[in-house]
Amino acid sequence: MRRILSSDVVNHAGKQVKIRGWLHKKRMLGGLNFINVRDRAGLVQILVEDKDEVEKLRGMQIGTVLSIEGEAAKDDRAPNGMEIHHPKLIIEVPVLDEPPIEIDKPLTHKPDNLDTLFEHRPLGLRNLREAAIFKVQAKVLEAFREYFSANDFTEMNSPKLLAEATEGGAEVFKLDYFGRTATLAQSAQFYKQIMVGVYERVFETNPTYRAEPSATTRHMTEYITIDAEIGFIEFEDLLEHAGACLISVISKTEKDCKKELKAWNTPPFKLPRAAKDIPRYDITEVHEMFARANKENHSDEDDLAPAEERWICEYAKKSHGSEAVFITGWSTKSKTFKFYHRANEKNPELADRADLLFRGVEIATLSMRENRYDKLIAQLKATGGDPTNPGYAPLLSVYKYGMPPHGGWGWGLERTVEKILNLNSVKEATLFPRDMNRLTP
RNA sequence: GGGCUCGUGGUGUAGCUUGGCCUAACACGCCUCCCUGUCACGGAGGAGAUCGCCGGUUCAAAUCCGGUCGGGCCCGCCA
Numbered sequence: 001m002r003r004i005l006s007s008d009v010v011n012h013a014g015k016q017v018k019i020r021g022w023l024h025k026k027r028m029l030g031g032l033n034f035i036n037v038r039d040r041a042g043l044v045q046i047l048v049e050d051k052d053e054v055e056k057l058r059g060m061q062i063g064t065v066l067s068i069e070g071e072a073a074k075d076d077r078a079p080n081g082m083e084i085h086h087p088k089l090i091i092e093v094p095v096l097d098e099p100p101i102e103i104d105k106p107l108t109h110k111p112d113n114l115d116t117l118f119e120h121r122p123l124g125l126r127n128l129r130e131a132a133i134f135k136v137q138a139k140v141l142e143a144f145r146e147y148f149s150a151n152d153f154t155e156m157n158s159p160k161l162l163a164e165a166t167e168g169g170a171e172v173f174k175l176d177y178f179g180r181t182a183t184l185a186q187s188a189q190f191y192k193q194i195m196v197g198v199y200e201r202v203f204e205t206n207p208t209y210r211a212e213p214s215a216t217t218r219h220m221t222e223y224i225t226i227d228a229e230i231g232f233i234e235f236e237d238l239l240e241h242a243g244a245c246l247i248s249v250i251s252k253t254e255k256d257c258k259k260e261l262k263a264w265n266t267p268p269f270k271l272p273r274a275a276k277d278i279p280r281y282d283i284t285e286v287h288e289m290f291a292r293a294n295k296e297n298h299s300d301e302d303d304l305a306p307a308e309e310r311w312i313c314e315y316a317k318k319s320h321g322s323e324a325v326f327i328t329g330w331s332t333k334s335k336t337f338k339f340y341h342r343a344n345e346k347n348p349e350l351a352d353r354a355d356l357l358f359r360g361v362e363i364a365t366l367s368m369r370e371n372r373y374d375k376l377i378a379q380l381k382a383t384g385g386d387p388t389n390p391g392y393a394p395l396l397s398v399y400k401y402g403m404p405p406h407g408g409w410g411w412g413l414e415r416t417v418e419k420i421l422n423l424n425s426v427k428e429a430t431l432f433p434r435d436m437n438r439l440t441p
Numbered sequence: 442g443g444g445c446u447c448g449u450g451g452u453g454u455a456g457c458u459u460g461g462c463c464u465a466a467c468a469c470g471c472c473u474c475c476c477u478g479u480c481a482c483g484g485a486g487g488a489g490a491u492c493g494c495c496g497g498u499u500c501a502a503a504u505c506c507g508g509u510c511g512g513g514c515c516c517g518c519c520a
Contacts, residue, residue, distance in 0.1 A: 025480080027479050027480065027482060028476095028479095028482095029476060029477070029478075029479060029482070029483085030475070030476040030477070031476075031477045032476085032477035032478060032479075033477095033479085034478080034479050034480070034482090036480080045479090045480075047478080047479095049477075059472095061471085062470095075478085077478050077479085077480095078478085078479095078480085079480060098451075098470065098471055099451085099470090100451050100452075101451080101452065101470095102452065102453090102469070102470070104481090105452095105469070105470090105481065106481095107452085107453095108452085108453060110453090110513095111447095111512095111513050111514065112446095112447060112448085112512075112513055112514095113452090113453075113512095113513095114512085114513075115511085115512050115513080116452075116453095116512095120451095120452090171518090187520095208520075210518090210519070210520085212518060212519065213442065213518090214517085214518060214519070215442095215513085215514085215515095216514085216515075216516085216517095216518090216519095217513095217514080217515095218519080218520080219518080219519065219520085220520095223520065224520095225520065226520095303518090303519090305516085306515085306516080355520095361520090362519080362520065363520070364520070365519090365520070410520060411520070412519095412520030413520085414520085415520060416520095426520090437511085437512075
């Protein structure tokens, strides 16, 4: 007999069916026993009455792989009104040891216990509430791809093993490469810019490595960036794309992940319908507003303090009904200005750059890139870079041979999922998180 | 890297302030038995922890002190 999925049992009422999956829960009442079996579609309940069949389950722990043939039966008392009666059980893979972590009840996500959560992650992920996180992540990625596909982007993949770090900024991992030193990519920045010269619009969902000794709820040493780069646009178009992308990602998640969002009790999303209505604030403006409303003052800082990011998102939610905001007005004089960024034509003191904040955390950084070769070289020199460094050669060559105005973003996948589900740490939204202290499992 | 915090059966906690009634309690999970509609099933019984580790104070340490190891939070840095 061919296997059907748990979700399909409902379509076979009165007929013999076969399902396969993992033993997820046992409720042994004596003469009347219920087990739940998990497969990729979810759970199905099986009513086991026959003494010989019940005996097969003795000592079988959660995780036991089962094959079950029985009669699909409608019954209002069963979950979803459907279950399997008169089953014949085959123990495909017996499990005799009890799992070290709960599979069928919610696991704690208290900060003090995250270590245990991650230590037992391979099994903990079988917990439906944990699995829900990564179902959402998969949907979010799908939503990004849908947006990119609908807007003519070409997906690309760039190497993560590099000769040396040139982008600057974050610390880089070094490793032995047949006697030479290689580095792990801390961004796909140069490659996606190069690819604009080929396809105009490109994107990549790629691992990114940062050797920052950061111990926060926002940082990991390896994470997924959704990189996009778009040719023949201006700053306004870039903001429009990022805003529209966020709105479509959130609305797809809202539509396709109802069960998962409910499992995490997430608050309803508040976003404007149109990207142009996402509130924008200059960084100096946020500094001032924050200082007026709070006891702290961060006006002398180049970037927003985490407390300011949280505050401005709350503010925008209350006053504009938007949990997302763009932070603009970044100075070209500060160290946040990188050599490939473009200064504003009308106001060269400011960069054509924005951060996208969502539910209190920075999820993406957007900027226009300087596409004029001479200007790019000048900016590289001005920021302490050496244009003759061979690491810059591939990037500089495409500018020499014609690049249109373009811009793009680096967008943190885990931070986005974290905030969608209202989790407290990026690591909770990462299958197998990597940080300063954790390299396993 | 700086500041602050936490460490008790497989899991989550209580006890620690004010040392002794701790021969370490409770819930989940596990084992045995009872239970014909459970769905966080219920009931009775049971196994399982030298309280992260080392040292000190004391008649007496899970509890106080010092060190050490391992986590976490915030900040800096960044997605």
